[in-house]
């Protein structure tokens with residue numbers, strides 16, 4: 001039986017953090033043997049907000065690839081590829097854009113939020129339209145399942161709508177994918193989301209010392225001033241992290257925190273040890289890939305080759321369904 005396909009990925013805008021690990025990377029590693037997984041490094045999408053500084057993209061693409069490999073994504077089973085190197089994605093984007101109404105894009109809540117955050121009074125065509133390009137990212141390989149954060153759900157709805165509309169207009173070619181919504185990890189400052197822009201993140205590439213220092217700054221229950229004050233785990237970020245990374249210790253911690261038996265310093269120390277224990281094997285794998293950048297490039301090239309081949313097949317079907325394959329036979333021989 002052929003496996004169902006997953007497509008998901010990230011914009012290369014810097015290093016990935018523990019929020020990415022808990023919300024998505026861990027899940028991708030767990031699913032990679034049961035699904036034919038495609039991971040997109042969405043460099044074109046990164047340009048939609050970063051078009052003035054393309055110089056950094058190459059290095060960021062490599063960083064994301066190393067993050068994937070360091071958490072245990074296995075390039076033997078998972079196809080990691082670079083968006084800009086799969087021309088079918090750009091071509092599909094153009095075809096889909098013919099029937100996507102501009103108002104649907106204008107009303108996309110994620111686009112609105114991001115535009116407000118970036119202070120865009122006059123959005124570019126590429127930014128407004130990136131959800132159409134994301135639909136091409138997903139449909140070029142006929143993915144069935146798309147694990148994403150909650151903020152991406154409107155984009156998934158658009159992808160489903162595009163697939164459905166395409167199939168109605170031209171015939172059954174595309175797959176309507178399902179979303180699989182991932183959970184968020186809180187930031188060190190207690191914000192509901194760990195994020196680079198909020199500067200409240202522990203990065204997968206952080207050293208032991210950086211993790212120790214960051215965990216020490218992690219916000220706790222403000223009512224606990226002295227070590228033996230009664231604590232309120234439900235308002236404490238450190239407790240949230242223990243629940244995520246140190247499940248076995250959670251019940252005991254909850255009781256001793258409420259009774260004021262364990263101090264925050266001790267509690268944080270145990271958390272930092274636990275996080276460092278999780279990151280250590282990742283650090284080892286990253287060190288290996290840092291020493292072998294050629295290998296990372298090879299992994300990206302061969303993943304991209306596979307994605308390109310899959311994209312050409314879908315594109316040929318799309319063109320044939322749209323009856324714009326006038327020279328299909330000759331095109332093959334010209335190549």
Ligand code: TRP
Pocket residue numbers: 007008009010011040042045134137138146147148152
């Ligand atoms: N928009 C996603 C993000 O910002 C990244 C992304 C690009 C993506 N193309 C995708 C995610 C396709 C899932 C499927 O995180």
